[in-house]
Amino acid sequence: MDIKQLYSNFDLKEICDLYVDGIRNTKSTLANSDKRFLENIILHHKTRTKEEVLVAIILYSVWCPDEAINYSRKKGVFRYRIGGCKLNNASYYLDSLIKYGRYLRYGMANTEYLSMKINCVWMYIFYSKTEKKIEKDIEKHHQRRIRKNINGNKLETALFKELVVYMEMIFVRGNELNRTPNERDVLTGYSREEIGEAISYIIYMYDDIIGIDEKCNYWIDSHYICSDDIVNLILLACKILRLQELELLIDYFDYKISKIENRWRIWNDTNFEKSLRLGYAKTEIQSQVFWDNHIKGDNEIMSLKKISDMIIEELKEDIIKKTEKGNLCRYRIEFPTPLIDFMKNDLKEYSLFEEEMISLKYMEKEMVSLDEVLLNKKVTEHANLGDVLLFQRFFVIIFDLCNRYS
16 A cells, blocks of 8 residues: 555554554555655654654654664754754653554663663753743843834844844953863853853844834943843753754763663763763864864965055054044044055965965865865855855954954
8 A cells, every 4th residue: 555545544543453553464565655755754853743743753653663763863853942942842752652662563772772861851851941931032132122223223132133243252352261161050051152152042032022123223232141031031942052052962872861860861871972072082182183283374474464464564553443422432443545555356366365275275164175165165156255254354453453443
């Protein structure tokens, strides 16, 4: 019988040994085309009804029980949080498969996994409660935002812009927090990269809840950026993303989870964790060696840093001037236009500045590709990687100048 017909006629209420054996007898094996049909339903579980997905998993399990569970695990079916999806049916799938498992002959490893994962329903509760707290804080901040009319211009503070400034403070400017890696209840327990991901996640939620109006003039509240409120908000997002990462290890890399008194322990009883950490260490060492070898620079190669030094030496304090008009204070950068022409190089002749050459060499190493291929690699319909290098020259210098005068 055709798999599509079996799928259409499948009745969840009739599942028993005789019903499953009857289906198995109508079709001796599951062909690759049949697998692709069922896998496509499982893959799109976020847009399908939970009953449709469960039927696909059970039908797959009739012939290939462990393969069905392994595929579903890797596609996030049993995950208690899936990005961009409001509904979550993980508990429904787990409960149902445990209930029908005795008819489907799952192996010991997957039987243990299903039982272990259903005991982690607290993850869903944590995700839901924490996300609601973030939503509440976003709405509260928006209601209390500062709105002013200055010189006919309507300005208002916005959380997303304040988050970007906070990230710039700790990431771009290198204001590293005093790390306490073993403490996950404080922001210092997370790396800059984790904090950056958390901020991106909050901005995504902000855009979904409040929205960002391109016509609006957004401003920042410096008091909020320096307050505990923004730290606590980012910490909530860090905790969600951290737990999501741990759940991924359970579903995708066969990590175990168990409760010991009031604490949950996640571990892997193979050498995978050691290999993973060793791989990170080797990558970090290779990266450090690369930068140590290249950052020394070549005195014969002109760098953007040298141009910045020349500008400061020549113009000193005149390049950035503070102007005040009413209640709005601004800074004006008087950038010498001849220097813009000086920075124009013909990329076809590989006239790159030192920083650009180092970036290109690093990309060569990471992407295992030649520089000619990389420079011509398309990043948008009308621009390639070489255009990106040229485009950012001016902004690199402006950033360096602002850093010195800030």
